[in-house]
Amino acid sequence: MVTLSSMLDIVLYSVAYAAWPFDFLNSSSREGSSFAVWIIAISILVSTIISILAFLGIAQSMQLRVWKNQVESRLRIIESYLHETESIATNKLKKLGVERHEELVKRIKDFFLISPVSIEPIDIIKRLEQILRTGEKHIEKLVSEALPSNVGEPVRKNLTTILAIVNGLNTLYKYLRHLLLLGVKTRNAMLVAQVWMLIPFYLRIAKAYRDAAETIAKGLPIGDSAGPLAAYKLSRIAKPLSRIEEIAEDTVYGVYELERRRVVIIKAKGPGSTVGRPGEAVEKLIKREDIARGLSAIITVDAALKFEGEETGITAEGVGVAMGDPGPEKIRIERIAARLRVPLYAVAIKMGLEEAITAMSENVVKGVEDAINRVLNLIKERTMPGDTVIVIGVGNTIGISQYPTA
Numbered sequence: 001m002v003t004l005s006s007m008l009d010i011v012l013y014s015v016a017y018a019a020w021p022f023d024f025l026n027s028s029s030r031e032g033s034s035f036a037v038w039i040i041a042i043s044i045l046v047s048t049i050i051s052i053l054a055f056l057g058i059a060q061s062m063q064l065r066v067w068k069n070q071v072e073s074r075l076r077i078i079e080s081y082l083h084e085t086e087s088i089a090t091n092k093l094k095k096l097g098v099e100r101h102e103e104l105v106k107r108i109k110d111f112f113l114i115s116p117v118s119i120e121p122i123d124i125i126k127r128l129e130q131i132l133r134t135g136e137k138h139i140e141k142l143v144s145e146a147l148p149s150n151v152g153e154p155v156r157k158n159l160t161t162i163l164a165i166v167n168g169l170n171t172l173y174k175y176l177r178h179l180l181l182l183g184v185k186t187r188n189a190m191l192v193a194q195v196w197m198l199i200p201f202y203l204r205i206a207k208a209y210r211d212a213a214e215t216i217a218k219g220l221p222i223g224d225s226a227g228p229l230a231a232y233k234l235s236r237i238a239k240p241l242s243r244i245e246e247i248a249e250d251t252v253y254g255v256y257e258l259e260r261r262r263v264v265i266i267k268a269k270g271p272g273s274t275v276g277r278p279g280e281a282v283e284k285l286i287k288r289e290d291i292a293r294g295l296s297a298i299i300t301v302d303a304a305l306k307f308e309g310e311e312t313g314i315t316a317e318g319v320g321v322a323m324g325d326p327g328p329e330k331i332r333i334e335r336i337a338a339r340l341r342v343p344l345y346a347v348a349i350k351m352g353l354e355e356a357i358t359a360m361s362e363n364v365v366k367g368v369e370d371a372i373n374r375v376l377n378l379i380k381e382r383t384m385p386g387d388t389v390i391v392i393g394v395g396n397t398i399g400i401s402q403y404p405t406a
Contacts, residue, residue, distance in 0.1 A: 061187075063189065064184070064187070064189045064192055067189070067192045067193060067195075067196040068180065068184055068192060070196060071176075071180050071192065071195050071196050071199055072180070074199045074200075074203050075173065075176060075177055075180065075199075077203060077206075078169070078172065078173050078176070078202070078203060078206040079173055081169060081206045081207060081209070081210040082166070082169045082170055082173050082206075084210055084213075085162070085165055085166050085169055085209065085210050085213040086105055086109070086166055088162060088213045088214060088217050089105050089159070089162045089163055089166055089213070090102060090105055092159060092162065092217055093105070093146070093147075093159065096147055096148065096151055096155070096159075097147075097148050098146045098147060098148075100146070101146075104142060104143070104146050104163075105163065105166060107142065108139055108142065108163045108164075108166065108167055109163075109166050109167055109170045110167075110170065111135075111138075111139065111167055112171075113131055113132070113135050114131070115128070115131070116128050116131060125327055125328055125331055126328075128326060128327055128328060129327075129328035132326065132328065139160055139163065139164070140156070140160055143156055143159055143160050143163065144156055147159070153272055154219065154270075154271050154272030154273075155272070156272070157250075157272030157273045157274050157398075158216050158217065158219055158272055158273045158398065160273070161216050161273040161396075161398075162213050162216055162217060165209050165212060165213045165216075166213075168209060169206060169209050169210070172202060172205065172206060173206075176195060176199065176202060179191060179194075179195045180192060180195050183195065204353070204354065205353065207354070208353055208354040208357055208358060209357065211354070211357075211358045212357035212358055215357075215358050215359045216273055216398060219271065219398065219399055220359050220360070220398070220399050221359070221360045221398060221399035221400055222356070222357055222358060222359060222360055222396060222398060222399075223303055223351045223355040223356040223357065223358065223360050223361070223364050224303045224356045224357060224395045224396045225360060225395055225396055225397060225398055225399060225400050226301075226302070226303045226349040226351075226360070226364055226367065226368050226371070226395060227267070227300075227301045227302045227303060227322075227349075227392075227393040227394040227395035228267045228268055228270065228393040228394075228395050228396070228397035228400040229360075229365075229368050229393070229400050230301045230347075230349075230368045230371050230372055230375070230393050231265050231266070231267040231301065231391065231392070231393025232267065232393070232400050232401075232402075233368065233369075233372055234258075234263075234265060234372055234375065234391060234393075235254055235256060235265050237258070237372075238256035238257060238258040238263060238265075239256055239257040239258070240254060240255075240256055241255040241256055241257055241262070242254055242255040244402045246269060247266070247281045247284050247285060248276065248277040248278075248280040248281040248284060249276070249277055249280075250268055250269045250274045250275075250276040250277065251266065251267070251268055251269060251276035251277050251278060251280070251281045252266070252267060252268075252269045252276075252402055253265060253266045253267075253281060253285065254402075258376075258379065259376065259379050259380050259385075260385040260386065261379055261383055261385065261386070261387050261388070261389050262294065262386075262387070262388045262389070263379070263388075263389050263390075263391055264285060264291060264388065264389070264390045264391070265391050265392075265393070266278055266281050266282065266285075266390065266391070266392045266393070267392070267393040267397060267400070267402075268393075268395070268396070268397035269397065269402065270397040270398070270399070270400045270401040270402060271397065271398065271399050271400060271401045272397075272398065273396055273397075273398040274396065274397060274398075275394070275395060275396050275397070276397070277329060278300075278323070278329055278333070278392045278394060279323075279325070279328065279329030279330060279331070279332030279333050280329065280332060281392075282298070282332060282333050282336060282390060282392070283332050283336065285390070286336050286340070290388075291388055291390075292340065293388075294386065294387055294388040295340060295342050295387075295388045295389075295390065296342065296343075296382075296383045296384070296387035296388065296389060297342060297343055297344075297345060297378070297379070297382055297383050297387075297389045297390070298321075298333060298336075298337055298342055298343075298344050298345070298389075298390045298392070299345045299346070299347065299375055299378055299379075299389065299390070299391045299392070300321050300322040300323060300333075300344070300345075300346050300347070300391075300392045300394050301322065301346075301347045301348075301349070301371050301375060301391070301392070301393050301394060302322035302323055302324070302346070302347075302348060302349070302394035302395055303348070303349050303350075303351055303356050303364075303395055304316075304322065304348035304349065304350050304351075305350070305351070305352065305353060305356065306350035306351055306352055310350055311350075311363070312350065312351050312352065312355055312361060312363040312364060312367070313349065313350070313351065313361075313363035313364050313365075313366050313367030313370075314349075314350050314367065314370075315347060315348065315349050315350070315367055315370045315371050315374055316347075316348045316350065317345070317346070317347055317348075317374055317378070318345075318346045318347075318348065319343070319344055319345060319346060320334075320344050320346050321333050321334055321344055321346065322346035322347065322348055322394060323394045324394075333392075343382065345378050345382065347371045347374045347375055347378075349364065349367040349368060349370075349371050350367070351363075351364055351367075360399075375391060
């Protein structure tokens with residue numbers, strides 16, 4: 001049996017043999033090349049030792065330990081973000097007079113949704129919508145029951161969003177920890193390597209969520225509020241034809257005259273943190289004969305994730321429904337457009353993930369102004385005077401209220 005010591009002896013003899021031809025050099029040459037000889041000998045020795053360690057599995061174990069330590073250090077950072085976000089939620093609840101605030105945070109922290117069966121696609125959208133709506137109502141009810149009756153609706157909406165962030169961070173942390181511990185337990189270096197490679201991206205997401213909790217706690221508009229802000233600003237430059245009305249849950253609309261067209265502007269009801277139900281709103285409005293008869297275009301304005309290298313706040317035009325909805329709201333608009341043969345136009349305001357869920361920046365505000373100009377151009381170029389156009393400001397309307405109309 002070849003032992004580790006005998007293998008090292010073979011390596012040393014090999015090094016000596018590799019250096020033997022240099023003995024035939026003259027003395028001056030040997031002195032000049034002695035340093036090179038030692039470099040070659042050490043390189044051969046090191047590479048051979050590394051090969052032996054790899055053959056015995058020791059090198060992989062050492063690499064696994066390095067990856068594990070680096071992942072653990074970043075997991076501790078994500079865990080600190082989770083604790084900070086929990087503190088924000090807990091302190092907010094405590095200030096509002098909620099006695100069992102820690103119990104409420106803990107209960108929502110581990111809340112989960114189970115996706116519907118997808119192997120049978122019939123009515124999957126309806127089933128998904130039912131699950132999503134049940135989850136939303138359940139959390140909102142828990143928050144409403146815990147808060148005093150004198151707390152306003154915007155504060156309740158903001159608290160619900162903060163607790164949802166706590167839930168998301170907790171799920172992310174536990175999932176990454178699960179993969180790491182499973183990889184170490186099974187000595188699966190490839191699994192640990194995958195976590196090690198991806199954790200910098202997850203760390204960015206976790207930090208963005210932590211910052212988002214602070215922004216939402218203050219009730220400030222976030223980057224994702226770009227769509228509702230565009231709808232708000234558009235309503236201010238148009239001539240109102242009706243009062244603002246709530247057409248669906250947490251969703252309002254108003255009818256305006258703009259560029260000699262009848263423009264119906266839809267957005268989530270502010271200033272609390274909510275995205276509303278724009279698809280349901282369009283579905284209900286289209287039942288009105290005066291709107292359905294002359295409808296010539298549906299335009300959605302929403303925030304969109306930019307590519308690395310793109311500037312924050314740049315806008316782009318496209319077709320389709322600009323909406324990050326899981327499906328139920330978006331498909332409603334698509335079905336209506338297909339049935340009535342109405343074109344769907346989209347305007348996107350680009351930004352990074354961090355900018356989308358943290359306080360709205362100046363560049364995003366400039367992007368909103370540019371998006372409004374693009375919407376006006378689409379109305380003038382793609383519709384005729386007297387037509388009806390639906391414009392939807394998609395996104396979280398936190399900090400963006402309704403413009404009062406006559």
